[in-house]
Amino acid sequence: MSNKLDGLALDQLFRTARTRNGWTDRPVTQEQLRELYDLMKFGPTSSNSCPARFVWIRSAEAKSRLAALAAPNNAPKILAAPVTVIVGYDLDFAEQLPRLFPARGKEMQAYFSDPLVAETTSFRNSSLQGAYLIIAARALGLDCGPMSGFSNEAVDSEFFANTRIKSNFICSIGYGSNENLFPRNPRLMFDEAGRFA
Numbered sequence: 479m480s481n482k483l484d485g486l487a488l489d490q491l492f493r494t495a496r497t498r499n500g501w502t503d504r505p506v507t508q509e510q511l512r513e514l515y516d517l518m519k520f521g522p523t524s525s526n527s528c529p530a531r532f533v534w535i536r537s538a539e540a541k542s543r544l545a546a547l548a549a550p551n552n553a554p555k556i557l558a559a560p561v562t563v564i565v566g567y568d569l570d571f572a573e574q575l576p577r578l579f580p581a582r583g584k585e586m587q588a589y590f591s592d593p594l595v596a597e598t599t600s601f602r603n604s605s606l607q608g609a610y611l612i613i614a615a616r617a618l619g620l621d622c623g624p625m626s627g628f629s630n631e632a633v634d635s636e637f638f639a640n641t642r643i644k645s646n647f648i649c650s651i652g653y654g655s656n657e658n659l660f661p662r663n664p665r666l667m668f669d670e671a672g673r674f675a
């Protein structure tokens with residue numbers, strides 16, 4: 479039996495949570511990032527494929543390498559954030575299925591090894607896992623700043639060379655400041671975004 483979360487928890491996860499463009503100096507430790515991973519990893523993926531792969535950018539040197547490949551408005555945010563994670567997806571994720579889905583792993587490995595199925599599945603599910611990461615970070619009291627303004631090809635060669643891992647999006651993580659915080663933009667109403675059928 480699950481209970482509905484209280485209003486304060488829902489505020490923290492959704493209603494008052496904001497995408498941050500500025501960061502305080504408060505650090506984020508490796509232990510916090512492990513705790514974050516150990517929470518978000520339980521978010522569901524197709525056949526428990528878990529295709530997302532992560533590079534947690536923490537050093538000044540790695541931040542500079544990533545910032546150099548980002549859009550001009552994103553580069554200073556990467557340099558200022560305590561951490562920016564590259565959320566990637568492994569096109570060879572199916573190799574892990576015998577371990578991740580022991581009941582039918584061999585069959586699933588064969589099915590998901592088809593290149594088109596592998597591409598669609600890994601992009602779809604790594605995007606979901608990136609969303610779980612954002613919500614899990616908020617649940618742990620951290621703020622996020624997701625970004626797709628960077629060269630995927632350049633990031634792939636810089637951080638995923640000689641692998642079959644591709645970058646999806648990047649996300650700064652830390653304790654946000656109100657620097658460059660824009661007014662909250664509206665969202666679509668229920669009836670604009672959907673309908674009952």
Ligand SMILES: Cc1cc2nc3c(=O)[nH]c(=O)nc-3n(C[C@H](O)[C@H](O)[C@H](O)COP(=O)(O)O)c2cc1C
Pocket residue numbers: 495496497498549551552624625626627628647662663
């Ligand atoms: C996948 C993704 C990519 C984004 N890319 C960028 C980006 O490259 N640069 C940027 O300034 N904001 C980027 N954003 C931030 C969005 O504009 C922001 O999350 C959205 O406007 C909602 O803001 P709010 O959470 O403060 O309401 C991105 C957000 C997401 C989820």
